[in-house]
Amino acid sequence: MPLIDVSIAVGRSPEQLRGLISALHRCAEQEVGATPENTTVILREVPAAHWSKADRTIEERRAGPTTGP
Incomplete structure (x- = not known):
């Protein structure tokens, strides 16, 4: 019973x-033989201000490059 959480x-x-x-x-059907009625997909939409990589949120990266001190 696949659960795909994205x-x-x-x-x-x-x-x-x-x-x-x-x-x-x-x-899931093609690669692992999952049946549609037994497959659950959950999409979680995360606000850009709540997701970061390398100490910069997506929102900050979209705004442009950082400036140094």
């Missing part, structure tokens, strides 16, 4: 998110 930054259209859900279901 975190993604907020900003995609409902159509893009729906496409991702479908693609994940298809991938």
Whole structure:
């Protein structure tokens, strides 16, 4: 019983998110033989200000390069 849990930054259209859900279901079916009725996909949309890498949030990176002291 596959559970696919994906975190993604907020900003995609409902159509893009729906496409991702479908693609994940298809991938589980094709690659591991999962049946659709037993596959669960969870998409968690995370605000850009709450997701960071290298001590910079996505929101900060979208705003442009940092300036030094």
